[in-house]
Amino acid sequence: MILAQTQTARRPVRLGLTLEHVLPKLVLAPSLVLALVCIYGYMAWTGYISLTPSSFLPMYELSGFEQYQRLLENDRWRVACFNLALFGGLFIGACLLVGVLLAILLDQRIRAEGALRTIYLYPMAISFIVTGTAWKWILNPSLGLEKLVHDFGFTSFEFSWLTDPDKAIYTLVMAAVWQSSGFVMAMFLAGLRGIDSSIIKAAQLDGASLPRIYWRIVLPCLRPVFFSAVMVLSHIAIKSFDLVTALTAGGPGYSTDLPALFMYAHAFTRGQMGLGAASAMMMLAGVLAILVPYLYSELRGKRHA
Amino acid sequence: MTSLSICNVGKQYQKGATTLENINLEIRSGEFLILVGPSGCGKSTLMNMIAGLESVSSGQILLNQQDITHAAPSQRDIAMVFQSYALYPNMNVYDNIAFGLQIRKWPKDEIDAEVQRVAKLLQIDHLLKRKPAQLSGGQQQRVAMGRALARRPKVYLFDEPLSNLDAKLRVEMRTEVKKLHQRLGTTIVYVTHDQIEAMTLADRIAVMKDGVIQQLGTPQEIYQQPNNLFVASFIGSPAMNFIPVTVQHTAQGRFVELKDQSGTCLQLALPAGLAVKTDQQLVLGLRPEAFSEVQPHKLSQAQVQQGEFLVEMTEPTGPDTLTLLRINGAEVTARVAPQANPQAGAKLPLMLDASQALFFDPVSGERLRALAQPAAA
Amino acid sequence: MTSLSICNVGKQYQKGATTLENINLEIRSGEFLILVGPSGCGKSTLMNMIAGLESVSSGQILLNQQDITHAAPSQRDIAMVFQSYALYPNMNVYDNIAFGLQIRKWPKDEIDAEVQRVAKLLQIDHLLKRKPAQLSGGQQQRVAMGRALARRPKVYLFDEPLSNLDAKLRVEMRTEVKKLHQRLGTTIVYVTHDQIEAMTLADRIAVMKDGVIQQLGTPQEIYQQPNNLFVASFIGSPAMNFIPVTVQHTAQGRFVELKDQSGTCLQLALPAGLAVKTDQQLVLGLRPEAFSEVQPHKLSQAQVQQGEFLVEMTEPTGPDTLTLLRINGAEVTARVAPQANPQAGAKLPLMLDASQALFFDPVSGERLRALAQPAAA
Amino acid sequence: MRNAALLSWQPRLGRLFIYATLIAVAALYLIPLWVVLLTSFKTSADIRSGNLLSLPDVWVLEGWIKAWGTACTGVSCDGIRGYFVNSTVMVLPAVALSTLLGALNGYVLSLWRFKGSELLFGLLLFGCFIPFQVILLPMAQTLGWLGLANSTAGLVLVHVIYGLCFTTLFYRNFYQALPQEIIKAARLDGAGFFTIFWRIVLPLSGPITMVTLIWQFTAIWNDFLFGVVFSAGDNQPMTVALNNLVNTTAGVKEYNVDMAAAVLAALPTLLVYAVAGKYFVRGLTAGAIKG
Amino acid sequence: SVAAQAHAGEVEVLHWWTSGGEAKSAAVLADMLKARGHGWKDFAVAGGGGESAMTVLKTRAVAGTPPAAAQIKGLDIQEWAKLGFLTELDSVAAEENWDTTLPGVVTQVMKYNGHYVAVPVNVHRVNWLWINPKAFEKAGAQIPKNWTEFVAAAEKLQAAGIVPLAHGGQPWQDATVFEAIALEVLGVEDYRKAFVQHDAATLKGAKMVEALERFAEVRRFIDKDSAGRDWNLATGMLLRGEAGMQIMGDWAKGEISAAGLTPGKDILCVATPGTEGSFTFNIDSFAFFKLKNDTDKAAQQALASTILTPEFQEVFNLNKGSIPVRLDSDMSKFDSCAQDSMATFKSANEKGTLIPSWSHGLATTSQVQGALYDVLTKFFNDKKADAVATADLMARAVQSAQ
Numbered sequence A: 001m002i003l004a005q006t007q008t009a010r011r012p013v014r015l016g017l018t019l020e021h022v023l024p025k026l027v028l029a030p031s032l033v034l035a036l037v038c039i040y041g042y043m044a045w046t047g048y049i050s051l052t053p054s055s056f057l058p059m060y061e062l063s064g065f066e067q068y069q070r071l072l073e074n075d076r077w078r079v080a081c082f083n084l085a086l087f088g089g090l091f092i093g094a095c096l097l098v099g100v101l102l103a104i105l106l107d108q109r110i111r112a113e114g115a116l117r118t119i120y121l122y123p124m125a126i127s128f129i130v131t132g133t134a135w136k137w138i139l140n141p142s143l144g145l146e147k148l149v150h151d152f153g154f155t156s157f158e159f160s161w162l163t164d165p166d167k168a169i170y171t172l173v174m175a176a177v178w179q180s181s182g183f184v185m186a187m188f189l190a191g192l193r194g195i196d197s198s199i200i201k202a203a204q205l206d207g208a209s210l211p212r213i214y215w216r217i218v219l220p221c222l223r224p225v226f227f228s229a230v231m232v233l234s235h236i237a238i239k240s241f242d243l244v245t246a247l248t249a250g251g252p253g254y255s256t257d258l259p260a261l262f263m264y265a266h267a268f269t270r271g272q273m274g275l276g277a278a279s280a281m282m283m284l285a286g287v288l289a290i291l292v293p294y295l296y297s298e299l300r301g302k303r304h305a
Numbered sequence B, C: 001m002t003s004l005s006i007c008n009v010g011k012q013y014q015k016g017a018t019t020l021e022n023i024n025l026e027i028r029s030g031e032f033l034i035l036v037g038p039s040g041c042g043k044s045t046l047m048n049m050i051a052g053l054e055s056v057s058s059g060q061i062l063l064n065q066q067d068i069t070h071a072a073p074s075q076r077d078i079a080m081v082f083q084s085y086a087l088y089p090n091m092n093v094y095d096n097i098a099f100g101l102q103i104r105k106w107p108k109d110e111i112d113a114e115v116q117r118v119a120k121l122l123q124i125d126h127l128l129k130r131k132p133a134q135l136s137g138g139q140q141q142r143v144a145m146g147r148a149l150a151r152r153p154k155v156y157l158f159d160e161p162l163s164n165l166d167a168k169l170r171v172e173m174r175t176e177v178k179k180l181h182q183r184l185g186t187t188i189v190y191v192t193h194d195q196i197e198a199m200t201l202a203d204r205i206a207v208m209k210d211g212v213i214q215q216l217g218t219p220q221e222i223y224q225q226p227n228n229l230f231v232a233s234f235i236g237s238p239a240m241n242f243i244p245v246t247v248q249h250t251a252q253g254r255f256v257e258l259k260d261q262s263g264t265c266l267q268l269a270l271p272a273g274l275a276v277k278t279d280q281q282l283v284l285g286l287r288p289e290a291f292s293e294v295q296p297h298k299l300s301q302a303q304v305q306q307g308e309f310l311v312e313m314t315e316p317t318g319p320d321t322l323t324l325l326r327i328n329g330a331e332v333t334a335r336v337a338p339q340a341n342p343q344a345g346a347k348l349p350l351m352l353d354a355s356q357a358l359f360f361d362p363v364s365g366e367r368l369r370a371l372a373q374p375a376a377a
Numbered sequence D: 001m002r003n004a005a006l007l008s009w010q011p012r013l014g015r016l017f018i019y020a021t022l023i024a025v026a027a028l029y030l031i032p033l034w035v036v037l038l039t040s041f042k043t044s045a046d047i048r049s050g051n052l053l054s055l056p057d058v059w060v061l062e063g064w065i066k067a068w069g070t071a072c073t074g075v076s077c078d079g080i081r082g083y084f085v086n087s088t089v090m091v092l093p094a095v096a097l098s099t100l101l102g103a104l105n106g107y108v109l110s111l112w113r114f115k116g117s118e119l120l121f122g123l124l125l126f127g128c129f130i131p132f133q134v135i136l137l138p139m140a141q142t143l144g145w146l147g148l149a150n151s152t153a154g155l156v157l158v159h160v161i162y163g164l165c166f167t168t169l170f171y172r173n174f175y176q177a178l179p180q181e182i183i184k185a186a187r188l189d190g191a192g193f194f195t196i197f198w199r200i201v202l203p204l205s206g207p208i209t210m211v212t213l214i215w216q217f218t219a220i221w222n223d224f225l226f227g228v229v230f231s232a233g234d235n236q237p238m239t240v241a242l243n244n245l246v247n248t249t250a251g252v253k254e255y256n257v258d259m260a261a262a263v264l265a266a267l268p269t270l271l272v273y274a275v276a277g278k279y280f281v282r283g284l285t286a287g288a289i290k291g
Numbered sequence E: 001s002v003a004a005q006a007h008a009g010e011v012e013v014l015h016w017w018t019s020g021g022e023a024k025s026a027a028v029l030a031d032m033l034k035a036r037g038h039g040w041k042d043f044a045v046a047g048g049g050g051e052s053a054m055t056v057l058k059t060r061a062v063a064g065t066p067p068a069a070a071q072i073k074g075l076d077i078q079e080w081a082k083l084g085f086l087t088e089l090d091s092v093a094a095e096e097n098w099d100t101t102l103p104g105v106v107t108q109v110m111k112y113n114g115h116y117v118a119v120p121v122n123v124h125r126v127n128w129l130w131i132n133p134k135a136f137e138k139a140g141a142q143i144p145k146n147w148t149e150f151v152a153a154a155e156k157l158q159a160a161g162i163v164p165l166a167h168g169g170q171p172w173q174d175a176t177v178f179e180a181i182a183l184e185v186l187g188v189e190d191y192r193k194a195f196v197q198h199d200a201a202t203l204k205g206a207k208m209v210e211a212l213e214r215f216a217e218v219r220r221f222i223d224k225d226s227a228g229r230d231w232n233l234a235t236g237m238l239l240r241g242e243a244g245m246q247i248m249g250d251w252a253k254g255e256i257s258a259a260g261l262t263p264g265k266d267i268l269c270v271a272t273p274g275t276e277g278s279f280t281f282n283i284d285s286f287a288f289f290k291l292k293n294d295t296d297k298a299a300q301q302a303l304a305s306t307i308l309t310p311e312f313q314e315v316f317n318l319n320k321g322s323i324p325v326r327l328d329s330d331m332s333k334f335d336s337c338a339q340d341s342m343a344t345f346k347s348a349n350e351k352g353t354l355i356p357s358w359s360h361g362l363a364t365t366s367q368v369q370g371a372l373y374d375v376l377t378k379f380f381n382d383k384k385a386d387a388v389a390t391a392d393l394m395a396r397a398v399q400s401a402q
């Protein structure tokens, strides 16, 4: 009798168990399916294409690692990869620095916070299709900054990075930082606003100066934000396309070429789809090599709350 | 070494609602001051203002005669244990404790020694590697305590530092705090809800209510001569019994009557010099320990008498059994030894020691003082 | 109505480190069970597992004979007050309390009435519009309490629900909880560090240490017949005195000696039936109230004797003055009435009531039971 | 506010320094906008002859009028005004969907973790780095199979998929800092998975939602590649029109029109930034729990 | 005419004519098609000389929804046809006698396996040298007819403080200049061998090295800020007299007229040094995709025929600066440069000196073109680059890209 009761009563509990356990997975499922197909599926497809002699449009008969070989012999590809390392490093570093500093300064109960925040953010809003032109003018020695300073009488001033094959890459960094640092600022501002104030109070009492509080307490608490920011910035760096197209188009020569540009040019403009796919796979491999250890160290069972 | 003056300090969180009103406190150098008061009366707010973590709406705070009302917290050299712990979530226990020392650029080995010492003291030395999220409530509280103890500030502020500890640990910690105070002689302001803590640690106790200080005095003063009904009711656990009485008059003098439901009636002579009139309504304050099992040797003392009372309910607490009576219609708690074996519904012979009886004005709540006869109260 | 069985439950947060070990608890329907134990012993963890908020590493939890070990918290119909409050920061006090009812689709006006009722009970009715961040510690705790009280669950779990309240409010709340329990007869599991709370509220108390239950019994059992040194030392505040003694033998029978520094020496007859040998080392457990000012009427009782002791230190707590003695080299606390006026450094006549004396094995810590003579302990 | 005295450099000099820095940086950031705006008010002749930083000889609205209403973006010469609707119709659902899904994913991945959820998160994250150019062809094929090729729905789908990685990342990392006890309390209150999300977690997500909206709105509104490839002829988004307006192969460049169009096209995004600001408020969680 | 007006169809046309004049011409085409009873669905994708448009076209093709017609040129037409995407236009062509109205070089590009799959729109001449006469006057320079004279003129200009050659440092502009130089050095024969037939020996031959050396010398004659400059900004320099010359296709005329100047009068047009009589051509054309719907197919044919009507040819080419493809076109409304261009086109057609411009994709596949771009732009921007090694590199790059 009691047994029977127990068993009938048990059912809803069991059902609930499964629901509570399954629901989170169910919610995650669509995104995962999409990711599996549209990220990993397509990646596999690209991997396959990189092993074919596809030129104009995809072809499906295999030809081995021929495309990779070509890629490795290609001087432009080497330049592009080197540029990415240089550009990516500088860009991510500078953006984090500028973004964090701006966020911290903006967090000091600033009067015109709203206006300033929008000013730092606006570069994101304006498409590089056009601002690229403005930047080109500004950086162009005979039109922009250099001319301006010369007009003021300082004729010894020289700023011709844009047209110098060795320095043009830095102008890319400048423009990219200009465009993206505002968003990093916003991310950090959001993070700062989520921090429990009593912790900061405690640190103040411990005698820490404000910079120190940020450095030792607040910023470490914002580790997840750093993580997001690094992700976003590497994404921007790796995929920088509009920016380069607009500002230097890879020039002078191909001194500011980047892998994304290289890939697009070969896969679509030049009809060397196999080579383009190979370069894409190399890019992904590079990302993987840098990212996986980082992801691993960040995600390994760490939880604050 | 360090005196702390709080002059006319007020605080309003929102316009219109006053949280603290005109607080005046002179905390002497090396003094151990305990703040008590009902939840929400503004204790933490006051502590925060002393520490410089909350802005002061009006008034001044002086540290060693220097105005620090608007000084930055880091300039005040004050350590505080927060009611909400406020541990650094990103650091492990060791770093939480060491942080303040690192800031002060102590040598590494000294920091290490100090952290170890404090951790041992607080019995958290096996937890040094853990993050706050991996600690139990009491462990977190001890880390918060350790953070303050590892420094040598001018003033310590403790906001209910022991509330999450078990009784045993609490006694140990209490002793540690006391020793600390004796050794260093640092000025300490301490918030607690624990009766014993307040009584045993404090040099002086400040009782607050609704943002106003009701009484400031030594533990004994506060306990034995509370200014008013509020203080009397607030200090002491179980709380003081308040019995409505009416002043009566006979040839022997003025007295009040205590009537039990069962018919027992005791007469209590009023202390001489108490400015009351016949037929005046008073509130008689008697602590639970004033009612106890009969101890024959005491019966001969003045103000001690006995009677049988009807027991309404009993609450054994271990060392004592709290016994609920009803006198003059008011609930009265008596502290009786378990051996007396009080039983609800039965009558129990009890002894009343009225030597510590207090009288209050029922309207103003003020304690009535015996004129020119300080011993009367 | 609702019984709760915890069978062989264990918990490991990390591999290798066992937080709870083989917990077995039968909580009867309508029972009020109190969990006590040192900070970090696993009380909150156990509560979390009962609520379904923490996974169970091994064993089973049965609610009314049904296995709920892996059921979702929402299906258990259990309400809990968290040690860390865990208020919803985005909601004001009203919504914090109403949330559970809204989820259960109560009609709007009933919710309103219930919230008002609970808020009044907890004296937070003037705070209903505030956000948690604008409340004091004690107010937050009361809101957390209100959230649980506004429901009618099968089981209540309270994790130190009153730790941040002042003594007065605490007594009131304690009474409310007791009334609630009597009215509803709901099963309650309650964690507290407050001696009085534990003694007065509990039907039974479970004393835990390092994830193991040391003793489970009624408050009186736990207080008077602790299983071992740990339980004895943990329950009672001030804690029980432990005095090392050696069994001696004369014609009258076996006894132990208590020696003061000043030369006072009392002899304590051992209860009959205690399986000890001459010269055996024992630990004698005497509660502070066993030492008191001399009450002549008691001197005639068995096991009561008097002597003069040197006072090392005094701690006035208000109703009593805790007086530190040293007996057989061990610190001993005596609970003395303030009127006896103990003075540090002076000798004080004291009375020892050894009727509740306990004896422990110094090695295993187990209490030595008198064979076939249950009254001896 | 509770933190009135909190986190501020006390000395006056310090505040002066803060303001000076902030304003200097702002000025620096505004230079390109300055150039763009100045240029948009110049005549073509003025641009050809003058200095790019000099004020216009005469201030003319010609560029703006043309950009708005008469510039050619193909065979039709109606400016960019018609494309606002196209972009809006595409952006709103795409942003809403990807944000919502991201919030849900983040919620699961930080507050309802299960065995392997970290790995899944890692998998999803990696999607942030797939170059979009790579997926154009297979995606086109897939959309073709689904019958969604060159439809707004298809474009929205694409944006949602490739926006998910970031929205999930943002939310997950934000929720990571929420006290787990709040969720526990809500579960005991009987709230289920979705109730907790709607009633407790989402209301706490103000700042991060703003960050996500800023990111997604900007990314999708300004996206050109997906827009041009996956949209149908008459549903083309703003960026395609802008691109057509700006890029000439053999024609004459009208910089004033280009610049005006760029600013016009960016207006909705700027609006989002300005509005989003309100939700960057401090410290809802403060005092939520002890410790 | 051909189109069956009764059944109205619709053609979706992918093109990158979006700037004022071009867009208006496209609108004329749309109107003319409408007059024939068919609809025009505009599908404009500007940018990068059609790069974006090509990307879009490929995805559309893959998705199975290609447009009816797309602006595809040069050898890409062959590629698309080879993949089987293109439809045949033979019936219209036959009816309208394209074989006779169009020059053979042109029809060759438009045919795949002997079938018309595309329709030409216009012909650009790429080997133009634009000269600012005022600057020349000021510097006392002579209009150069060959390399030596070019160097002399450039030096004179330079001495007068004028930038000799307006140039934009983008790969295609570099290639345009090099193409002109190479044509002079290599001559028509070797040019074909090198750039059309990809003969390795010619590619790394001595003449090529010389061409490269001359190309390197050009660096002297351009200003230091030329890197990345758009061609129209370079033209601006020329118009303002800051620069004396520019090597650019005839689309530069748009920029000239927009500044209120007259090509051929205010700005002179001559063949690039040493290429008088030769004509490097660049042809815009539409390829036609296979469609399923019959009425749309009809509309497609109608579009093909409309494009080659003299009316459209005239309107369009007046706008674009190029010349009509039809040999029988009336050139009276055109400026002198265009008339000149047409004359040369015809004569070159007869002499066989009509040469496809590789820098604009008429001679080679985009792979080879891209590979050459890379090598050349690298060479031009690298001051230490060695001509011999580069010639060698060119040969290898071309081979590897095939």
Ligand SMILES: Nc1ncnc2c1ncn2[C@@H]1O[C@H](COP(=O)(O)OP(=O)(O)OP(=O)(O)O)[C@@H](O)[C@H]1O
Binding pocket: B133, B134, B135, B136, B137, B138, B139, B164, C013, C014, C019, C037, C038, C039, C040, C041, C042, C043, C044, C045, C046, C083
């Ligand atoms: N997330 C965790 N990871 C690892 N260890 C933990 C975690 N949470 C708690 N512990 C440890 O488990 C033990 C039991 O913790 P629990 O919170 O149950 O203690 P408690 O009995 O409630 O103590 P208190 O009275 O101080 O609240 C403690 O030693 C604690 O440090």
Ligand SMILES: Nc1ncnc2c1ncn2[C@@H]1O[C@H](COP(=O)(O)OP(=O)(O)OP(=O)(O)O)[C@@H](O)[C@H]1O
Binding pocket: B013, B014, B019, B037, B038, B039, B040, B041, B042, B043, B044, B045, B046, B083, C133, C134, C135, C136, C137, C138, C139, C164, D001, D002
């Ligand atoms: N940020 C705030 N905004 C508005 N009111 C507040 C704020 N913080 C505290 N209060 C109110 O001020 C009063 C005093 O709060 P405080 O924290 O000082 O109390 P407390 O004496 O420490 O109480 P407890 O013993 O419960 O901790 C309370 O009524 C509280 O609700």
Ligand SMILES: [Mg+2]
Binding pocket: B043, B044, B045, B083, B159, C136, C137, C138
């Ligand atoms: Mg407080």
Ligand SMILES: [Mg+2]
Binding pocket: B136, B137, B138, C043, C044, C045, C083, C159
């Ligand atoms: Mg706990």
